[in-house]
Structures are given as C-alpha cells and as structure tokens.
Amino acid sequence: MKKFVSMLLVAMLCVAMCATLASAEDFSGVTVTYWTAPFGENDAAFFEEQLSDWMARTGAQVNIEVIPWDSYEEKYMTGVASGTGPDVGYMYNEMLFNYIDSGAILPIDEYFTDEVKAAAIYWENGKVLGQQYLLPYVVGNPRILYVNMDLLAEAGLDAAPTTWDELVSTAKAIKEATGKTGFDQQWGGYFGDLNEVFFPYLWQAGGRLVDDEGNLFPDFDAALKAAEFLYSLKTEGVISEYCTSRDGSAIAEDFRNGDIGMAIMSTSAAAKNTEAGINWGFAPYTTETAGGTFVANDSLVLMSSAKNVEAAISLMKEITSIPVMEAFHEQVYQMPPISEGEKYLDNPAFETMYEEAASGFHALPVVANFSQIEAALYSNLQSMMMDDLTPEEALRTTIDYAASLS
Amino acid sequence: MSAKQKNNLWGWLFVLPSFAVLLVFIAFPIVRSFYLSLTDYNVLKPPSFVGFKNYVSAFKDPFVQASFRNTFQYVLTTVPIQTILSMIVAAIIAMRFQNRYGRFVKGCMFIPVISSSVLVGTLFTLLFDSTKGVVNSAISLVGIAPVNWLGQKSTALLTVCIATIWKNVGYFLVIFYAGIMDIPMSYYEAAEVDGASKLQQFFSITLPCLKPITYLVVTLGIIWSFQAFDMVYAMTQGGPGKSTYTMVYTIYNAAFREYRMGYACTVALVLFVFILVVNNIQKLFLGRE
Known part of the structure; x- marks a missing residue:
C-alpha cells in the first residue's frame, strides 16, 4: 500500500511539474520571427520540421525567413530600421557593432541558467562589448x-x-x-x-x-x-x-x-x-x-523589437538544443558541436583538429x-x-x- | 473670378497630379537627402546633425577621390564609343540592310540590353579571364602575351567599359535607327543628283539631322555612366586596389555595407550636382537649338 501511495505521489508530482513547465512555456498566439541565412538547400523546411515539437509544446508559431547571402545585411538594415525585423536573428561578428551600439540587440545573460551556460561550449565567445549579447550557434568552419x-x-x-x-x-x-x-x-x-x-x-x-x-x-x-x-x-x-x-x-x-x-x-x-x-x-x-x-563565430541574437522576449529566448534555446543542432549538422551544414554531449557530425577528418588546434582559431572582433x-x-x-x-x-x-x- | 483666373485654375488643376508625383518622388527625396547629408545617420539610430562634416570627409576620402576619377574616365570612355558605334551601325543598317538581315542584326544587338547586368558582367569576367578566357586565347594566336585584364589598374576599368558598351550599343542603335528613318528621303535624292557620295551624305545630311537624337543619346549615356554600379559589382567589386570604384559603388558601400547613410547621401548629392553641371555643359555644345 505504502509503495502504491508513494508511486501515486511521484506520478502526481510529475504531472504537476509537467503542468508547471507547460504553463511556463505557454506562448499561445505568439508568432516568433526568425531570420537566418541559407546554409542548406531548404533551411525553412528543415526548421519547420525540427521546431514542430516546440510549436506544439508552447503553442507559438515560428515565422522563418531565409535571406540570401547577397542581400543579408541590407535586409537586416532595412528590416530593423522599418520595424519589420526579426525577433531572433542570425548574425556574424562583422555586422554586430551597429546593432548592439544602437540598442537593436538585447543582452541575454539573465535568461540562461548556469547549467545551460556551462554546457554551451562557446558561451564565452558571446560576450562582446562588455555584455553577453550572443548565443554562439555556427562556430567553426576555420x-x-x-x-x-x-x-x-x-x-x-x-x-x-x-x-x-x-x-x-x-x-x-x-x-x-x-x-x-x-x-x-x-x-x-x-x-x-x-x-x-x-x-x-x-x-x-x-x-x-x-x-x-x-x-x-x-x-x-x-x-x-x-x-x-x-x-x-x-x-x-x-x-x-x-x-x-x-x-x-x-x-x-x-x-x-x-x-x-x-x-x-x-x-x-x-x-x-x-x-x-x-x-x-x-x-x-x-x-x-x-x-x-x-574561424566563424556566428550567433543567434535577441532583437530588442522582439514582441515576446520569453518566446524568443525559448526559440533560441530550442534551435541550439542538442537534438536540433545534431540534425542541423547532419542534414544541413556540417559543423562541430556547440554543446557538451552533442555528437561530432562534422567531417571526421577534422575531429582531432578542433581539439588540437583550437588555440589558433580566431574570430573577428566586434568593433566600430x-x-x-x-x-x-x-x-x-x-x-x-x-x-x-x-x-x-x-x-x-x-x-x-x-x-x-x- | 475672371475668365483668365478660371483658365489659370484649370491649368493648375490639370498640372496638379503630375506635380504631386514629382514632389513626392523627386523633390522630397532630394530635400530629404540633403538634410541627411548634414547628419550622422546609420539608419538604426536617429540622425544627429553634424553640419558639413560629411562633405569635408568626402573630399578627403581616398575612396571617394578614386571613385570621382574612375567615374570620369568611365564616362569619357563609354559615352563617345557607344554613341559613335551605335550611330555607325544604325546608319549602315538604314542605308544598306533594310531587310530581314538588318532586322536580325538589330534584334541580336538588342539582346544584351534586356540581359541582366550581372549576367553580362559574369560573361565578360569569363571572357576576360586571365588564364582561361577567350580573349587571351585569341590574342595569343597573334603572339601577344596574356593580359591580366581584371587584375591590373591599367586594364580593369577598360574591361568594365567594354562590357558596358557591349550592353548599351543595341539600345542606342534602335534610337539612332528611328532617327535616321525620320530623315526625309528627298534630302538624299537631292544629294545623289548633286553627285554626293554615301560618305558625304552621311556627314552632310545624316549627322546634322541626327543632332537632337545625338543629344538624347549622349545625355542618357552620361547619366547612365555616372550611375555605373552593377557591372562593377559583378566584375571587380571596385578592385584591384581602388581602380574600378565608381561613385555609385561608393555610395552603395557607404550606405549598405558600412551603415553610413548620411555620408552616402553626401556623395549622392555631389554626384547629382556633377550630373547637373555636365548636362549643362553638354547643352552648350549640343542643345542650343
């Protein structure tokens, strides 16, 4: 009987925890816009598939826009200036300064727990201009x-x-x-x-x-x-x-x-x-x-125009989660892992290089x-x-x- | 209200729609650009007034200096050649080939006009490739050493000019051809009777009668050449060194790569003034009538 009661309690606790989590991640009616660059042949379809669980779990919708490399910075400039930019953006170091300087990108440090930070291999790379503005996402390709x-x-x-x-x-x-x-x-x-x-x-x-x-x-x-x-x-x-x-x-x-x-x-x-x-x-x-x-140090950033910051952060976490990144590296763009515990899915020829030669890999500075x-x-x-x-x-x-x- | 006032009012009412369009799409952007040229503006932050600082910087900027020089060279190379070439081809077709062959040639020469500049630029990059290009292969047949067409200062801008001329000739050819067709045949018949040769007819009848058309072609050619961008973007990205930087390429870089919209407006306004000045000088020579 005691065993049954304790199992019942544990089950109730689990249900309660799930309910709490669900309510914390309830973004029903929210649409998060994500702008990214083309890495594969159909990035939008890939992300729609990979994020379907997250959308079902949170009730949010994701509007994914894949911008051609040729007009990448122009699109951001005109989009952000006209208030039609993304909530979450993919940016590389060369384009960051003006956006951070003008307050178009928000610091993200407070939204991430110490455990998440510790698990993110390149978390420290995201600290630029004195604050943690970046969530490193495409790090590698030396x-x-x-x-x-x-x-x-x-x-x-x-x-x-x-x-x-x-x-x-x-x-x-x-x-x-x-x-x-x-x-x-x-x-x-x-x-x-x-x-x-x-x-x-x-x-x-x-x-x-x-x-x-x-x-x-x-x-x-x-x-x-x-x-x-x-x-x-x-x-x-x-x-x-x-x-x-x-x-x-x-x-x-x-x-x-x-x-x-x-x-x-x-x-x-x-x-x-x-x-x-x-x-x-x-x-x-x-x-x-x-x-x-x-070496590339491209990141996800939280735009200050994000309509729902919590939903945007949740999307950033989902995109950089181990299952999504492993699928990304396997199906779309071969890169080394960005989180502890993530499988290495880049070209096997480079696996040891990322460990042995890492000290010589330099990203570009974020300066005016x-x-x-x-x-x-x-x-x-x-x-x-x-x-x-x-x-x-x-x-x-x-x-x-x-x-x-x- | 008197009849004259009524008449004036109707005149204003008829002009008003076009005037409104001009005001919104031409006058306002120019005034706004002038205001922005006096500011430090990166699009992401509100503009801050800096007076004429951008103008001072522009005249000291090595990229702007190079782009002025290159743009003038570009105009002086492309405009005369494309004007003369299109006029000659139009005259030959009008005089000798008013048949299916002439129409075929006109059609073929118009194809580059409707082709995208990026496509034409890419095509000429391949043609003038230093190691595998057709042009170097052709000149090697007569014993000339391969030329690094797009990789040296002396030939990079020239190569871009050649691509531009190839693209534009067909357009101006059609204009000249229409102009030649408008010249009354009686002029030529009278000249024939007087014993004038074809060459004399061309210089004494065709050329003077084409003066208004030539004015149009030169004006369009100058404006287009001052706006050179797409071919440079596709072929050289302004290099090597600064040898193919043009003014519009510099404006594009300042605005969209460097986030200096105020500065870009400054260079754009300087370009606007230059086109106005050159156009007025040109009027003195070609547009008096």
Missing part, C-alpha cells in the same frame, strides 16, 4: 590549408607544410615537379577574402587586428611581417601572377581541377573537394611566431567601422600586390584611414 596530396607526392613530399618556410618550399617543389601553381591566393575578390589571404598570416606572425581601445594593428611589426611575407609570395612567383584577378571561387575551382597544389579554404569546402576527386590533405594553419587562422577598415585594408593590400604600395605603405595607409573614421 580556414585551413588544403593540399593536393597527389601533386605533393609528385614533388616527392608527403606532408602538408606547417611553417611559412615549408609553405614556400613546398609550393616551389610542386611547381617544379608538376609545372602547376604550388600555392595560390584570391586577391581579386572582395574584402571578406581577408579571412583567407591576410588575417591568418597576421595571427601567425603573432599580431592582433585591434587592441582593447580599437586601435588597428597594435603589434605593427607582426602585421608588417605578414604583409611582407605575402608580398614575397607574389614577387618570388610562389602564387600566380594573376592573383589580383582571381576570387575565392576561382581558386576553389582551380584546386578542384588539380591545377593548384595548395589553397586556403573553409572546412566546409572539404565535401566538394572530395566530390571533385581530389586526394586532399590539410594543415589547420602554418606557424611562424604562432599558429592561427580565421570594421567593414570600412576591411575594405580599405583589402584595397591597399591589392595595391601592394600590384606594386603600387609597399607592404608598410599599405598598412600605414589603412591605419591612417581607420584613425580618420573614429
């Missing part, structure tokens, strides 16, 4: 050095280079043995390509992009060393003489056609490299003073005028590659320009 192992073998080598000297000697060896370009870079694209062509070398030289006060290249000598190294790649004929008219897609295409031996691309390019039949290997990055490369500075830097470095500016002039001109903006 720019790594891919190597065509067949061309490498033809050159009598068997391992990807790990230092600048090795990068140069390997590129030259490939060129000598195969007649093909050993290593190439895209200097004919747009400033987003700095993630592949300049920032990794800046970090590898031990430099920083900005200091705490927002000053550009606080370790100028390191920045100069990186720029001089890149310039030497052009003058020594290591990279193609046509690099100033090649963009990222041209470099990727050349690599997949087996026309170049090494190139820096994102880990998400691995599948296409394999599809193209390339026998590829990689090094996370080369090392000079330090190791380093760019960063897009303008990037545009000026890319333009000046292009001029350097065309012999119009010296490496020092390219950097100094950019620093002066950045200073004139503040």
Whole structure:
C-alpha cells in the first residue's frame, strides 16, 4: 500500500511539474520571427520540421525567413530600421557593432541558467562589448590549408607544410615537379577574402587586428611581417601572377581541377573537394611566431523589437538544443558541436583538429567601422600586390584611414 | 473670378497630379537627402546633425577621390564609343540592310540590353579571364602575351567599359535607327543628283539631322555612366586596389555595407550636382537649338 501511495505521489508530482513547465512555456498566439541565412538547400523546411515539437509544446508559431547571402545585411538594415525585423536573428561578428551600439540587440545573460551556460561550449565567445549579447550557434568552419596530396607526392613530399618556410618550399617543389601553381591566393575578390589571404598570416606572425581601445594593428611589426611575407609570395612567383584577378571561387575551382597544389579554404569546402576527386590533405594553419587562422563565430541574437522576449529566448534555446543542432549538422551544414554531449557530425577528418588546434582559431572582433577598415585594408593590400604600395605603405595607409573614421 | 483666373485654375488643376508625383518622388527625396547629408545617420539610430562634416570627409576620402576619377574616365570612355558605334551601325543598317538581315542584326544587338547586368558582367569576367578566357586565347594566336585584364589598374576599368558598351550599343542603335528613318528621303535624292557620295551624305545630311537624337543619346549615356554600379559589382567589386570604384559603388558601400547613410547621401548629392553641371555643359555644345 505504502509503495502504491508513494508511486501515486511521484506520478502526481510529475504531472504537476509537467503542468508547471507547460504553463511556463505557454506562448499561445505568439508568432516568433526568425531570420537566418541559407546554409542548406531548404533551411525553412528543415526548421519547420525540427521546431514542430516546440510549436506544439508552447503553442507559438515560428515565422522563418531565409535571406540570401547577397542581400543579408541590407535586409537586416532595412528590416530593423522599418520595424519589420526579426525577433531572433542570425548574425556574424562583422555586422554586430551597429546593432548592439544602437540598442537593436538585447543582452541575454539573465535568461540562461548556469547549467545551460556551462554546457554551451562557446558561451564565452558571446560576450562582446562588455555584455553577453550572443548565443554562439555556427562556430567553426576555420580556414585551413588544403593540399593536393597527389601533386605533393609528385614533388616527392608527403606532408602538408606547417611553417611559412615549408609553405614556400613546398609550393616551389610542386611547381617544379608538376609545372602547376604550388600555392595560390584570391586577391581579386572582395574584402571578406581577408579571412583567407591576410588575417591568418597576421595571427601567425603573432599580431592582433585591434587592441582593447580599437586601435588597428597594435603589434605593427607582426602585421608588417605578414604583409611582407605575402608580398614575397607574389614577387618570388610562389602564387600566380594573376592573383589580383582571381576570387575565392576561382581558386576553389582551380584546386578542384588539380591545377593548384595548395589553397586556403573553409572546412566546409572539404565535401566538394572530395566530390571533385581530389586526394586532399590539410594543415589547420602554418606557424611562424604562432599558429592561427580565421574561424566563424556566428550567433543567434535577441532583437530588442522582439514582441515576446520569453518566446524568443525559448526559440533560441530550442534551435541550439542538442537534438536540433545534431540534425542541423547532419542534414544541413556540417559543423562541430556547440554543446557538451552533442555528437561530432562534422567531417571526421577534422575531429582531432578542433581539439588540437583550437588555440589558433580566431574570430573577428566586434568593433566600430570594421567593414570600412576591411575594405580599405583589402584595397591597399591589392595595391601592394600590384606594386603600387609597399607592404608598410599599405598598412600605414589603412591605419591612417581607420584613425580618420573614429 | 475672371475668365483668365478660371483658365489659370484649370491649368493648375490639370498640372496638379503630375506635380504631386514629382514632389513626392523627386523633390522630397532630394530635400530629404540633403538634410541627411548634414547628419550622422546609420539608419538604426536617429540622425544627429553634424553640419558639413560629411562633405569635408568626402573630399578627403581616398575612396571617394578614386571613385570621382574612375567615374570620369568611365564616362569619357563609354559615352563617345557607344554613341559613335551605335550611330555607325544604325546608319549602315538604314542605308544598306533594310531587310530581314538588318532586322536580325538589330534584334541580336538588342539582346544584351534586356540581359541582366550581372549576367553580362559574369560573361565578360569569363571572357576576360586571365588564364582561361577567350580573349587571351585569341590574342595569343597573334603572339601577344596574356593580359591580366581584371587584375591590373591599367586594364580593369577598360574591361568594365567594354562590357558596358557591349550592353548599351543595341539600345542606342534602335534610337539612332528611328532617327535616321525620320530623315526625309528627298534630302538624299537631292544629294545623289548633286553627285554626293554615301560618305558625304552621311556627314552632310545624316549627322546634322541626327543632332537632337545625338543629344538624347549622349545625355542618357552620361547619366547612365555616372550611375555605373552593377557591372562593377559583378566584375571587380571596385578592385584591384581602388581602380574600378565608381561613385555609385561608393555610395552603395557607404550606405549598405558600412551603415553610413548620411555620408552616402553626401556623395549622392555631389554626384547629382556633377550630373547637373555636365548636362549643362553638354547643352552648350549640343542643345542650343
């Protein structure tokens, strides 16, 4: 009898807890608008399916809008300015400053328990401009050095280079043995390509992009060393003489056609490299003073215009929950896990890299005028590659320009 | 109310709808842009008045300086070539090929006009590709070394100009052709009787009679060229260096990539003033009649 009574009590307790939870998560009649970028072929359908349980549980509806990359920032700008923006947004670091500065994004710290924070692997990455504004969501996709192992073998080598000297000697060896370009870079694209062509070398030289006060290249000598190294790649004929008219897609295409031996691309390019039949290997990055490369740190943000903050936060938690993220990484976009206990579903080739090389992965800073500075830097470095500016002039001109903006 | 006043009132009433449209869609945006050009405005926060600071910054900005220079080069390259080329082709078709072949050529030359600029830009990027482009393959047949068309300062803007001319010629060709068809045949018959050659007829009859059409074509060409954006966006993104930055590309960058709407309005107004000035200079030469 005692056993029956205790079971009854436990059952009643469970029912009561469920009822409490249900009432706490009752957002009947609320529609939460979520804007995201296209990662797969049909992101909207994926999220509608994955969030159906959450919608049934909470009574809320989700309005998912997938915005093309080409017009991503424009859509946010016009949407937020006209009051027709999302409740929950997906944003990358380069676009955050103005929204945070204008109060369009709210801090989220208070809505997350210590347990949730501890389980979120990259929680600390979400602290920018002094507060926790971001819920890291797409963290990974570092720019790594891919190597065509067949061309490498033809050159009598068997391992990807790990230092600048090795990068140069390997590129030259490939060129000598195969007649093909050993290593190439895209200097004919747009400033987003700095993630592949300049920032990794800046970090590898031990430099920083900005200091705490927002000053550009606080370790100028390191920045100069990186720029001089890149310039030497052009003058020594290591990279193609046509690099100033090649963009990222041209470099990727050349690599997949087996026309170049090494190139820096994102880990998400691995599948296409394999599809193209390339026998590829990689090094996370080369090392000079330090190791380093760019890594994405894209996040979910809570917009201050959210009509129901609790519902929006609940949606953010649901999207970043282990089941949804595992499905996302498996069906839509291969990335490493963002929570403790989540399965690793990115390309198996990179699993150990995320543990062993993580210290060299750098996200871009959230600072004022960063897009303008990037545009000026890319333009000046292009001029350097065309012999119009010296490496020092390219950097100094950019620093002066950045200073004139503040 | 007198009859004259009534007449005036009716006049105003008839003009009012068009005037209202002009006011709302032309005058108000210009006035509003001028106001915003005097502010620090990023769309997300209310504008704050900064006086003429944006104008001072614009004239010091290396991107704006480069875009002014490039835009002028772009105008000076594309407008004369596309005007002369379309006039010559129109004259040849009108004089020699007023048949199905002429119609076919006109139709073909209009295809680029209705094609998207991004498509045309992509096509020319492929044609002028340094390593695999058709143009470099063709010139290599006559022993010329491959050119890095879109990757060096001296040729990047020129390549964009070539793509623009290719896209625009068909449009102006149709206008010139219509203009030539309007020239009375009796002029040519009289010239024939006087023993004028075809070339003399072209320079002494066709060209003078086409003056109003030429004025229209040059005006449109100048305005379009000052607004160059889409081809640059598709082909070079302003590079390499700043060699293909145009004014509208700079405006776009300032407004939508850098969130500097006030600054973008400043550059836009400067562009507006430039177009006005150039248009008035052009009137002195072509539009006196």
